[in-house]
Amino acid sequence: MRGSHLFTKTRREAPKDEVSKNAQLLIRAGYIHKELAGVYSLLPLGLRVIKKIEQVIREEMEAIGAQEGALSSLQDPDIWKKTDRWEGKADDIWLKTKLANNTELGLAFSHEEPWTRIMQDHVNSYRDLPFSAYHFAQKFRNELRAKSGLMRGREFLMKDLYSFSKNQEELDSFYEDVRVAYENVFKRVGIGNTTYFTFATGGVFSKWSHEFQTVSEAGEDTIYIDNEKRIAVNKEVYTDDVLKDLGLTKENLIEAKSIEVGNIFKLGTHYSDALGLVFQDEDGHEKPVVMGSYGIGLGRLMGTVAEILSDEKGLVWPESIAPFTYHIVSLAGGDEATEARATSLYEAMITRGISVLYDDREVRAGEKFADSDLIGIPYRIVVGKKSTDDLFEVIRRSNGEVLSMTRDELVGG
Amino acid sequence: MRGSHLFTKTRREAPKDEVSKNAQLLIRAGYIHKELAGVYSLLPLGLRVIKKIEQVIREEMEAIGAQEGALSSLQDPDIWKKTDRWEGKADDIWLKTKLANNTELGLAFSHEEPWTRIMQDHVNSYRDLPFSAYHFAQKFRNELRAKSGLMRGREFLMKDLYSFSKNQEELDSFYEDVRVAYENVFKRVGIGNTTYFTFATGGVFSKWSHEFQTVSEAGEDTIYIDNEKRIAVNKEVYTDDVLKDLGLTKENLIEAKSIEVGNIFKLGTHYSDALGLVFQDEDGHEKPVVMGSYGIGLGRLMGTVAEILSDEKGLVWPESIAPFTYHIVSLAGGDEATEARATSLYEAMITRGISVLYDDREVRAGEKFADSDLIGIPYRIVVGKKSTDDLFEVIRRSNGEVLSMTRDELVGG
Numbered sequence: 132m133r134g135s136h137l138f139t140k141t142r143r144e145a146p147k148d149e150v151s152k153n154a155q156l157l158i159r160a161g162y163i164h165k166e167l168a169g170v171y172s173l174l175p176l177g178l179r180v181i182k183k184i185e186q187v188i189r190e191e192m193e194a195i196g197a198q199e200g201a202l203s204s205l206q207d208p209d210i211w212k213k214t215d216r217w218e219g220k221a222d223d224i225w226l227k228t229k230l231a232n233n234t235e236l237g238l239a240f241s242h243e244e245p246w247t248r249i250m251q252d253h254v255n256s257y258r259d260l261p262f263s264a265y266h267f268a269q270k271f272r273n274e275l276r277a278k279s280g281l282m283r284g285r286e287f288l289m290k291d292l293y294s295f296s297k298n299q300e301e302l303d304s305f306y307e308d309v310r311v312a313y314e315n316v317f318k319r320v321g322i323g324n325t326t327y328f329t330f331a332t333g334g335v336f337s338k339w340s341h342e343f344q345t346v347s348e349a350g351e352d353t354i355y356i357d358n359e360k361r362i363a364v365n366k367e368v369y370t371d372d373v374l375k376d377l378g379l380t381k382e383n384l385i386e387a388k389s390i391e392v393g394n395i396f397k398l399g400t401h402y403s404d405a406l407g408l409v410f411q412d413e414d415g416h417e418k419p420v421v422m423g424s425y426g427i428g429l430g431r432l433m434g435t436v437a438e439i440l441s442d443e444k445g446l447v448w449p450e451s452i453a454p455f456t457y458h459i460v461s462l463a464g465g466d467e468a469t470e471a472r473a474t475s476l477y478e479a480m481i482t483r484g485i486s487v488l489y490d491d492r493e494v495r496a497g498e499k500f501a502d503s504d505l506i507g508i509p510y511r512i513v514v515g516k517k518s519t520d521d522l523f524e525v526i527r528r529s530n531g532e533v534l535s536m537t538r539d540e541l542v543g544g
Numbered sequence: 545m546r547g548s549h550l551f552t553k554t555r556r557e558a559p560k561d562e563v564s565k566n567a568q569l570l571i572r573a574g575y576i577h578k579e580l581a582g583v584y585s586l587l588p589l590g591l592r593v594i595k596k597i598e599q600v601i602r603e604e605m606e607a608i609g610a611q612e613g614a615l616s617s618l619q620d621p622d623i624w625k626k627t628d629r630w631e632g633k634a635d636d637i638w639l640k641t642k643l644a645n646n647t648e649l650g651l652a653f654s655h656e657e658p659w660t661r662i663m664q665d666h667v668n669s670y671r672d673l674p675f676s677a678y679h680f681a682q683k684f685r686n687e688l689r690a691k692s693g694l695m696r697g698r699e700f701l702m703k704d705l706y707s708f709s710k711n712q713e714e715l716d717s718f719y720e721d722v723r724v725a726y727e728n729v730f731k732r733v734g735i736g737n738t739t740y741f742t743f744a745t746g747g748v749f750s751k752w753s754h755e756f757q758t759v760s761e762a763g764e765d766t767i768y769i770d771n772e773k774r775i776a777v778n779k780e781v782y783t784d785d786v787l788k789d790l791g792l793t794k795e796n797l798i799e800a801k802s803i804e805v806g807n808i809f810k811l812g813t814h815y816s817d818a819l820g821l822v823f824q825d826e827d828g829h830e831k832p833v834v835m836g837s838y839g840i841g842l843g844r845l846m847g848t849v850a851e852i853l854s855d856e857k858g859l860v861w862p863e864s865i866a867p868f869t870y871h872i873v874s875l876a877g878g879d880e881a882t883e884a885r886a887t888s889l890y891e892a893m894i895t896r897g898i899s900v901l902y903d904d905r906e907v908r909a910g911e912k913f914a915d916s917d918l919i920g921i922p923y924r925i926v927v928g929k930k931s932t933d934d935l936f937e938v939i940r941r942s943n944g945e946v947l948s949m950t951r952d953e954l955v956g957g
Contacts, residue, residue, distance in 0.1 A: 138611055138677060164662045166616050167616075170618045170620075173613050174617075178614050181614070198549075198551055199591055200586040200591055202579075202586075202589050203580075204682060205698060223644070226643075227642075232688075249577045250551075269682065271618070271641075275645075285618060533885060
């Protein structure tokens with residue numbers, strides 16, 4: 132894409148009411164627009180990152196056999212009343228709305244209930260199990276404070292996955308598959324090293340739930356990390372008993388602030404009991420389906436990468452989720468031969484399907500470099516008057532390393 | 545995908561409260577789930593169709609240079625008050641919600657206002673214009689009645705495109721590009737022949753708006769078609785004056801019920817005036833940006849195809865948006881050699897990246913054929929005990945034509 136065509140502009144300053152580093156950077160670089168506190172729209176660069184994150188997650192979901200759907204945001208109170216999540220304590224979380232006929236509806240903050248109800252139409256016998264289904268769906272939460280940028284929104288995109296099994300063993304086995312899939316996701320988006328499988332509060336049906344926590348000062352959680360075992364314990368369950376249970380000793384644990392980038396949860400038969408999702412087993416007995424639920428927030432993940440992989444100059448994307456892989460910065464400054472060289476390289480690269488943003492704008496070199504640093508595309512190709520036809524200076528955004536690459540190397544000829 | 549893996553089941557009957565043919569068929573075939581009147585979730589088959597429609601539209605949008613974003617559903621009342629679309633008459637359309645601090649927010653029924661506000665950050669000078677931006681976004685409307693299935697929902701996915709130009713000529717030129725792009729979309733999804741460019745009520749800034757109307761008894765609109773000129777007039781502007789204006793004569797017009805599958809609208813400076821979206825022209829004068837807006841509802845489009853291309857046996861998808869291109873129906877009935885032949889063909893096809901659903905379920909042949917007709921995949925490959933290793937019976941769903949194809953032809957070897 133040509134920079135002169137991209138409608139977004141970078142800006143020197145973020146809105147005054149934006150206090151989080153992740154949203155400040157993403158707004159300044161033209162990735163997102165703040166609509167309201169806790170509500171952000173995606174501009175073309177931001178959408179490209181989210182689409183790449185989505186595709187990474189989709190591939191890992193397909194690899195464990197999960198099937199994709201897309202459930203509605205508007206929610207029928209009936210099913211949420213059955214699980215006691217419509218009124219009372221749950222009322223703090225909901226954003227609700229009313230139809231013209233005064234019927235009250237909810238805006239989904241999660242989707243356990245509707246997925247469970249759908250499966251009543253599709254599960255009869257043990258032969259139908261196990262399986263799993265997921266979707267990428269907008270969620271809404273009535274957050275009191277929303278000052279953490281993309282970390283805690285009133286509207287946000289999540290991937291949530293639900294598993295439906297005959298028994299605990301099948302659930303345990305799939306749960307382990309998801310753990311590996313999630314580790315793959317966090318590795319692939321560039322935060323594998325700083326993300327820990329973390330023990331957290333369980334529920335009626337399991338001793339623990341598990342979170343994936345990424346170390347960051349911007350996090351709202353506190354965890355205790357055992358670096359050798361590559362696991363952590365959430366402060367909420369950090370007791371002597373728990374440590375003993377997990378075979379951990381206080382001396383080996385390091386306290387850190389962290390961002391919850393994913394969570395996985397064994398639901399057991401909680402939702403299937405409440406909503407009547409049953410199957411006939413091999414002996415003709417009716418049994419409740421055993422469920423699990425597994426979530427990753429895509430906006431939060433983009434915000435986390437923006438938060439921890441950026442530097443004082445701006446964003447630093449890993450190749451896997453960068454909006455573009457290469458950023459051609461033309462320093463033609465009116466020199467036609469230079470501009471022709473830059474344009475020819477750009478055209479050759481896009482013809483080969485290479486992902487490249489071409490800064491062909493007529494602005495000062497300093498502004499182009501500052502924008503390029505702020506936008507954070509992995510490789511910058513500088514085309515100046517001194518570049519030869521065949522050799523280009525390529526700068527790696529993450530560490531400033533300067534490479535010299537031939538046109539053939541760049542075009543993959 | 546293997547049919548035994550797909551979690552959805554077909555059903556003989558749709559829910560009793562579902563009166564529309566499109567939703568009845570799509571529910572029975574396992575494409576969608578009805579959450580509430582006017583609110584449907586997408587199951588895996590339905591999502592595949594929507595994703596294909598989305599990709600067709602995206603390609604046509606990219607071809608006219610539009611840039612993709614993704615705006616929020618939650619809406620700031622401030623900007624809608626400025627255009628007088630928050631209260632009064634507009635109140636019938638909105639679904640609204642309240643934050644914990646009692647702030648009222650809206651759920652987007654359209655996105656002119658937020659797109660216009662975003663552009664204030666990105667448009668300064670005539671050099672920034674023209675350009676266009678679009679997104680695929682969930683919309684919400686407080687529909688009184690919602691009995692038309694996917695035709696008129698309380699929550700639905702739309703592609704909406706907005707153009708930003710310096711003057712009327714640029715708008716007119718882009719408007720014409722969109723008209724062609726929309727015609728391409730409707731052709732590509734299989735309803736080109738029955739869809740008419742239709743003159744409808746204009747606004748303050750234009751004599752007409754234009755709709756794309758597809759002839760169907762399920763439609764809520766009435767149009768008058770000139771088949772020779774391939775244009776139509778919406779009943780709402782069907783007057784002698786208008787016909788004269790358009791050079792049409794009553795004798796050549798045929799009345800028909802129709803579904804509005806798209807609309808395009810010249811907004812002029814209505815929104816930019818109200819929200820202060822201005823640019824500096826070449827002489828340094830401040831001018832309002834000239835806008836247009838252009839919409840296609842994806843769910844409605846899926847519903848329209850389901851409505852008009854189906855038959856008494858079920859759905860009939862055109863290849864371009866079918867969930868799969870081929871449906872292998874194995875009639876092994878316990879015969880291992882037949883099953884091996886079907887499985888081998890399936891595996892060879894998916895290895896080549898061919899889109900195929902393989903009905904490997906252990907159910908009666910009659911049930912498999914009925915399901916295959918209902919699901920409506922374009923080509924059914926029957927693998928029975930009489931099929932030879934190399935020759936397969938292939939039935940075209942749309943007209944029942946029986947083809948004989950070799951394994952090499954099917955696998956594309």
